[in-house]
Amino acid sequence: AARHPGPPAHHTCHPAAEPGSNVTQPSAKQDHQPDQGDADKPGEKHTEEFRARIVGDKRVQAGESISTGAVLRRMPQLIRRALALAWAADARSTLLLLVCQVASGISGALALYFTTGTLDALLVPGPVTDHLADAAPYLGVLAAAAALRAVLGIAVTALAGRVAPRINREADLALIAAGCAAELTAYDEPAFNERWESADRGAATTPDLLTNAQDVIASTISLLAAASVLATLHPWLVPFLVLGSVPTGIAAVRTARIHYLASVTTGEERIALRIYRWYLMDKGRADQVRSDQVTPFMMGKYREVEARIAAATDRATGDAARISLVAALGTGAGSALIWGTLLFLVSTGRIDLAAAGAATFGLRTAASGVQGMVGNGARLYRMGLYLDDYFAFLDEAGGYRIRRGSAVPEAPTTIEVNDLSYVYPGEQQEPALRGVSLTLRAGEVVAVIGQNGSGKSTLLKLLGGLYLPQPGAGTLTWDGVPIEDLDAEGLWSRVARVPQEFARWPVLASENLHLGHHDGDPAAAVEAAAALTGFDETVARLRSGWRTLLAQGWLGGAELSGGGWQRAAVARAFYRTERHPGLLVLDEPTSDLDPRAEHKILHALRGFAPGRITLLVTHNLANARLADRIVVMDGGRIVQAGTWHDLADRPDGLFRELLDLQRDRALPGQRAAAE
Structure with a gap:
């Protein structure tokens, strides 16, 4: 068994490739188990076994060459x-x-x-x-x-x-x-x-x-x-x-x-x-x-x-x-x-x-x-x-070695997305993005709204340079420079993110925020970022304060609540964007927080807007009020865009539908005592 922790990503079950194909892809061994009758009948269902097969793997041929x-x-x-x-x-x-x-x-x-x-x-x-x-x-x-x-x-x-x-x-x-x-x-x-x-x-x-x-x-x-x-x-x-x-x-x-x-x-x-x-x-x-x-x-x-x-x-x-x-x-x-x-x-x-x-x-x-x-x-x-x-x-x-350009970007004033599409690997994958066009400007807070699977997370990864546009599937530029021509490390130094699945690093509380990025003593900047999210209050309750190891089960380390970790993740992004302004991306940054902590973070987010492009993904449409503009996605496309009031006042559209559903809190009436 391999020594690095965790399962390999995306070892999913798919139909096997055709014999002789040299395409590398996952597959599943299919056991032919028809309900009744001949297993070869058209449309017959098969049971797949979980396994990862790499078509075109040459190690078997290499083994047979041993002499x-x-x-x-x-x-x-x-x-x-x-x-x-x-x-x-x-x-x-x-x-x-x-x-x-x-x-x-x-x-x-x-x-x-x-x-x-x-x-x-x-x-x-x-x-x-x-x-x-x-x-x-x-x-x-x-x-x-x-x-x-x-x-x-x-x-x-x-x-x-x-x-x-x-x-x-x-x-x-x-x-x-x-x-x-x-x-x-x-x-x-x-x-x-x-x-x-x-x-x-x-x-x-x-x-x-x-x-x-x-x-x-x-x-x-x-x-x-x-x-x-x-x-x-x-x-x-x-x-x-x-x-x-x-x-x-x-x-x-x-x-x-x-x-x-x-x-x-x-x-x-x-x-x-x-x-x-x-x-x-x-x-x-x-x-x-x-x-x-x-x-x-x-x-x-x-x-x-x-x-x-x-x-x-x-x-x-x-x-x-x-x-x-x-x-x-x-x-x-x-x-x-x-x-x-x-x-x-x-x-x-x-x-x-x-x-x-x-x-x-x-x-x-x-x-x-x-x-x-x-x-x-x-x-x-x-x-x-x-x-x-x-x-x-x-x-x-x-x-898959990173081989990009050498241009080191400054904080972008404009990010342009033009007719961008994206498809994940796999025979049965639908496009995650379909012809998306969008302009983002410095100083602007843009809320991205949509149902699960609408393409929001994929778009954010492309905007932050984690994914690159696929050949012939549109363009994405920072201040007119194609993102693939930018130095990867230089670009990422200008990106601060809070993903939905944020990392819980097994290091000290202070190190969880600065992660080694500082010019000497980071204490003041770390504490300032923590104060904006309420993470400083969480740290004050830890036995060793900022020197507490946040790794329960390892060397007596401490564990935080879900909300405590989320405060840390947002504070980490604030610390990072304060050092190097650029693109600030927050994907559901308050999902585990109480109203007081949520209020604190959203107000801090508005204060960070100048000199940055800020993107906020949220399912709580009330939080989208702070945005200058709202982009609504569905099925990998942008289906609506405008201010909160513009979209809320429309009698139809996906935003209004989602808003009405959130406002509808009617519940079945309580049963009578006799019932």
Whole structure:
């Protein structure tokens, strides 16, 4: 499961794309369950399963490409990449790690060389005690080499333990930075969420990548040391270096392919599991989980998905076990041939008994080296596939990296919207906006009114540069400059927003307002903004005042009421627009507030109007009285515009309809006592 919290956005159920399509989109597996009769009848209903499928995903093809040759070809590149990551995280420790590994390999080679001398001194006629003096120098070198290798092994483990967490930390930071550098529209695209998941798995493999790279390097050094010793003993022994290890190595590659493909093909189910778990455990729905008694129902769905994953995993495990069994038989046959050859060389006098003993150690070391190279190389290759996803995401932020103009805007005097339309991704999506044209001017307060789904929030995101106009679907300019030609960070510095779902940051009360944007001591500006919303009164009741951690359940942090958080969100926008005037956007900013707090905020909002373009979205039409102009939206279009009195005095129109509904507070009469 991915480590970043929360479910991926917009993993919804849609009909699957046509076979062979390379369009990336979400889909749902459809179980054909007709009420009666043939499932293929026109208009027949199907039951969809919740899952996210990315059409055109190439990871399955990548997994099928895993082979021994591919592993060997790519191994040097992956080792270089692992060492580059380690070097960037901690250059000094990485250098020491390499030195220790090379020194360990050299000491192993010396131990093999001196094993031959030891056996030559001991395996001669006569009492062994008479030859110990001759063998003593060799034994001393062997003991010293063994001790040195033990010390170097401890050093390698310690250095790897130091470097690996740093690699993981840097990988996580780079991944977060890349994700935050993506356009907001990326979160509407299922492909982005899948690429994020894949990149996250790649980031998680970075510490293991270094470990496997180390093991490959160590195995290679051991193999070279053993090969050099065996070559000096007898040339016939060199071809047998790999004979007993090739079957095991090939099996390691094939089992790695099996497990990788199992992981990839169950990816959509694992995403579903994480989302089900999130919905059951998230605090925001914990009350409804209990009151609606939804646990048995949702747990049943969780078990169904988990059963599919378990079945795929069991198949992969069985296939891998069968391959490993065949490999074990091949390795056994190869070992028998090696021992037969060694006995033949001894019996024919081609090598002496001491050399045979040394060859035994050399062959065992070589076999271990080959197995380590191929086995760890296969794991390294599989991790490399995940790492490819990680680096691809870093390069392009999942294909949605922010690439806009470089013009840094001042506070806009005019924002022009001309024939603007917008459609969210998905086959069944209706346009959220349809041919909207609008002019906004500095100093003006504009109220945006409309029913749910009328396009208000989409329009606000476009005006604030969070979304960009789609090609051929109209234009949006700040002071005559197309919004896509403006520097994104510069534009956002001129935007202060209170969205409906405002953030409740787990930081100090004061930090919740300034969020790191200040020129020194922000206390005075923070307190001034808080006073405009009544948030200062909320803070006064906190145990540590402005230094209170607003994160209940974490380090003893405090929690605010819904109204308290909304006051904080509005104060945050006021603080921001006071620092950099521009566009002030408030989407239902008083929905959780009592009348006194609402009155305070609306009066403050009017005072902020000069030098800014202010947009107010509200369902309480009485609050729209403070606006200079009202824009009424319906079905993605602007259907009315004018002052409050102009629209209220009209005998018809959507605004008058909504106003009459709000004024109509007639309720059914109370029942009589007899009733």
